[in-house]
Amino acid sequence: MMGRDLLGIEDLERHEVEKILETAQRMQEVGQRDVKKVPTLRGRTLINLFFESSTRTLISFEIAGKRLSADVVNFSSTRSSLKKAETILDTAKTLDAMDPDAVVVRHSVAGVPKRIADALDAPVINAGDGAHEHPTQALLDMLTVLEEKGRIDGLTVAIVGDILHSRVARSNIYGFQKLGAEVRVVAPPPMIPIGIETLGVKAFPSLREAIDGADVVIVLRIQRERLEGAYVPSIREYAATFGVDRAALRFAKDDVIVLHPGPVNRGVELSHDLADRRPGVILDQVRNGVALRMAVLYLFAGRPDRPPREGGIT
Amino acid sequence: MTSHPPTENQATGAPTRPAEARVVLDDIGIRRALMRIAHEIVERNDELDGLYLVGVPNGGVPLARELAVNLESLAGAKLAVGILDTTLYRDDLVGSGERPALRRTEMPSAVDDRIVVLVDDVASTGRTVRAAMDALMDFGRPRSVQVVALIDRGHRELPIRIDYVGKNIPTNRDERVKLRGVEGTLDWPLEVVVLAREGGVTE
Numbered sequence: 310m311m312g313r314d315l316l317g318i319e320d321l322e323r324h325e326v327e328k329i330l331e332t333a334q335r336m337q338e339v340g341q342r343d344v345k346k347v348p349t350l351r352g353r354t355l356i357n358l359f360f361e362s363s364t365r366t367l368i369s370f371e372i373a374g375k376r377l378s379a380d381v382v383n384f385s386s387t388r389s390s391l392k393k394a395e396t397i398l399d400t401a402k403t404l405d406a407m408d409p410d411a412v413v414v415r416h417s418v419a420g421v422p423k424r425i426a427d428a429l430d431a432p433v434i435n436a437g438d439g440a441h442e443h444p445t446q447a448l449l450d451m452l453t454v455l456e457e458k459g460r461i462d463g464l465t466v467a468i469v470g471d472i473l474h475s476r477v478a479r480s481n482i483y484g485f486q487k488l489g490a491e492v493r494v495v496a497p498p499p500m501i502p503i504g505i506e507t508l509g510v511k512a513f514p515s516l517r518e519a520i521d522g523a524d525v526v527i528v529l530r531i532q533r534e535r536l537e538g539a540y541v542p543s544i545r546e547y548a549a550t551f552g553v554d555r556a557a558l559r560f561a562k563d564d565v566i567v568l569h570p571g572p573v574n575r576g577v578e579l580s581h582d583l584a585d586r587r588p589g590v591i592l593d594q595v596r597n598g599v600a601l602r603m604a605v606l607y608l609f610a611g612r613p614d615r616p617p618r619e620g621g622i623t
Numbered sequence: 624m625t626s627h628p629p630t631e632n633q634a635t636g637a638p639t640r641p642a643e644a645r646v647v648l649d650d651i652g653i654r655r656a657l658m659r660i661a662h663e664i665v666e667r668n669d670e671l672d673g674l675y676l677v678g679v680p681n682g683g684v685p686l687a688r689e690l691a692v693n694l695e696s697l698a699g700a701k702l703a704v705g706i707l708d709t710t711l712y713r714d715d716l717v718g719s720g721e722r723p724a725l726r727r728t729e730m731p732s733a734v735d736d737r738i739v740v741l742v743d744d745v746a747s748t749g750r751t752v753r754a755a756m757d758a759l760m761d762f763g764r765p766r767s768v769q770v771v772a773l774i775d776r777g778h779r780e781l782p783i784r785i786d787y788v789g790k791n792i793p794t795n796r797d798e799r800v801k802l803r804g805v806e807g808t809l810d811w812p813l814e815v816v817v818l819a820r821e822g823g824v825t826e
Contacts, residue, residue: 313719328724335708335725344761347711377711432719607711611719 317442332604373602447480462489470529495519554580650812656789661693682744734763746772749783
């Protein structure tokens, strides 16, 4: 039994992660139809509450909701009254009065989706909160690996980049480990959180060692403002030491696949040629993202004050 | 009524099954019913070329495949077989709670202007057939739709007619009727059992 909310991969059991991924694989078929719409969430309301701008994730959730026939309402910080004195919880409660069946929340501060979930009746789906978690991005990465490799159990996954500030890294560490993969991280030492080993991952100082024998390399987006300061001396030095290019991939498995949550800083964390054509990843990440979010909405949307109907199809 | 061997009560005491599972149609009975239904399909449809067999998972799929084999041997028609999951079209997915697992959908050819024969294992309320028809319409505009059910157990709640029935089995509402194969799969040999509902999990 899943919990009401999807706040992070950390909270999920292995079988729950697997159920989401299996559901997403089925949802991909809907995206291949001429009529890319099913009536599953007809009459239901999905609110996308984005306090931090993100075109890709927002559009992905919007399309996913619409393909399930939900009514989708987008609130982003530039359009609503968030710049006024109204607090986040007030805003969320106002939206809750509209009886949404799911609220998707993105915020730059870790823990905000949880606070909102505690205040609302509707299920909350975390679309990224600070450096905490970004569960649907990690599930999308897992879906892509599952599609390309046929399994996750037993694979070696190397995560390269700013682990300290990355919610994608945290969610992927939890997710891939729950499904039986070995997870390694590599970054300049200031970008590796102290005590990362307690999550069960191995931290490597050099890219070559981390990538050695890897089946999957997840390259994180580097925030440029973090490159000009305390963490690394310069962009050039970061690119030379931790930028992933074809030469670095020589040490990985021959059939290695390279993932990046996008958008790519070309020539920084990922070389130009790899940014254009990432090895192994043939499937369209955007399409996968919509299918994955359809699965999440299918499994989580629904108000707890509306009990399931008795005597349905058996 | 199709004749079938008297296995119904013998099975009750079989050590391999829980005591409450009662076999109402065995493998031979299922095969005979599907051959008879194939004859009825040939009789009712002048041209078999436009026929498209679509199985509703999980139970409808092996039955649709067997019907395709039968129709090929009877009339030489090589028929397309599709798989159509109805879960996303169910009418009971409101509120919170565990969602049923999605099954495979594979519709290898177009539905437009075809005579679609939906194949399900057990017909009851008619809600699955309603969902299957809605799903089908999302794939195109069939010339007509006909429905096969291996078992019709009654309790109809919607004005749905089953065109081809393998066997009518009167049941209580709290019983379950299940098509099952070898060791939890849907591989032949298949059998249809009636189970007491207690602790039964809807799949």
